[in-house]
Amino acid sequence: MADKKATLTVDGKNYEFDIVKGSLGYESIDIHGLSQNKLFMYDPGLVSTAVCESAITYVDGDEGMLLYRGYPIDQLASNADYLEVSYLLLFGERPTKQQYQDFSKLVKRHTLVHEQLTKFFQGFRRDSHPMAVMCGVSGALAAFYHDSIDVKKEEHRELTAIRLLAKIPTLAAMCYKYSIGQPFMFPQNNLSYAGNFLYMMFATPCEPYVVNPVLERALDKIFILHADHEQNASTSTVRIAASSGANPFACIAAGIASLWGPSHGGANEACINMLEEIGTVDRIPEFIARAKDKNDPFRLMGFGHRVYKNYDPRAKVMRETCHEVLKELNIKNPLFDVASELERIALSDPYFIDHKLYPNVDFYSGIVLKAIGIPTSMFTVMFALARTVGWIAHWKEMYKQGNFKIARPRQIYTGYTERDFPAIDKD
Structure with a gap:
């Protein structure tokens, strides 16, 4: 039984729930019995909802930590x-x-x-x-x-x-x-x-x-x-x-x-497309200015992360590997010159540092894959190949x-209330 409790008050009525905690990470309110009281939680994107217990992988975005079965990445x-x-x-x-x-x-x-x-x-x-x-x-x-x-x-x-x-x-x-x-x-x-x-x-x-x-x-x-x-x-x-x-x-x-989807596995493909759009090093200041302009729809791809508010630990590893590959292949490509300058700016510009917009793993992996000779259209396939073992795990x-239930998310219905559908004369 959980040691801590949370109380939800709705229209003067109190509902009590256990507070549970895993071996790492935040505490969670166990609301799985909430529906018995004809109440549901509204959480678009499930960003605040733990849908399962898992012992496989742990991510701490604030600390920049990624563990597989407890081992640092x-x-x-x-x-x-x-x-x-x-x-x-x-x-x-x-x-x-x-x-x-x-x-x-x-x-x-x-x-x-x-x-x-x-x-x-x-x-x-x-x-x-x-x-x-x-x-x-x-x-x-x-x-x-x-x-x-x-x-x-x-x-x-x-x-x-x-x-x-x-x-x-x-x-x-x-x-x-x-x-x-x-x-x-x-x-x-x-x-x-x-x-x-x-x-x-x-x-x-x-x-x-x-x-x-x-x-x-x-x-x-x-x-x-x-x-x-x-x-x-x-x-x-x-x-x-x-x-x-x-x-x-x-x-x-x-x-x-x-x-x-481009917001998930397609991010490294989008990053290479962005580098190709910038084209040459002399155009970087123009795109940096656009990235800082809130009214401009342009976004720098390959920087920042939905989860990591610190340096993505995968990016640190990939950064070294990226430089090793480029050195090994001795490639002279304007695309890689653009990437190198963007990397330098992101690690030194106060705007990027204050907004925690560090280069992420997609930024470096896209460059490495491109250097190896893998076409941009195959980038997300490479991601799928690598991620398959995680999905299987x-x-x-x-x-x-053995205690999982068929997933059945709920919704907040915003359509018509009940209305009549009278028969019409089709003759």
């Missing part, structure tokens, strides 16, 4: 690879050496997709947005595994997690290859998770492809930094879809659709807890 990005982090998110603890090796082998065994699935791509226009294709083909996985999944069985949930973690990169690379008219490249089990993706993206049957280790590690870090981020829009979408008992592949497809956690 910067330590994971420096000391682990994506599959190790995936194991941690899925199973709660970091793997032993043997567990890591067994897990890696298992993932690699499931990277191929059914040959019939490759024919789905032919139904899309070549110029389709890769996220539109990704939504379709990831949802289509449900058609291949609908008879072999019993979500009530833990071993089936774990096999589903492995399948999704293994096959989503294959599908993502196929989206790109289809868009440029190149043949699909089969995954290579001798490569790392990130290295294999680079191979499937950029190799061709015409000549050998050697994975650049600097780019491989940079991409692996991007995957780690985007693996999970608590109860965001796409994760909540997956949980809501899963609450009905829907096929897990369909739930992930729903998450991909939610991620597509939350999906697994829901079923393990």
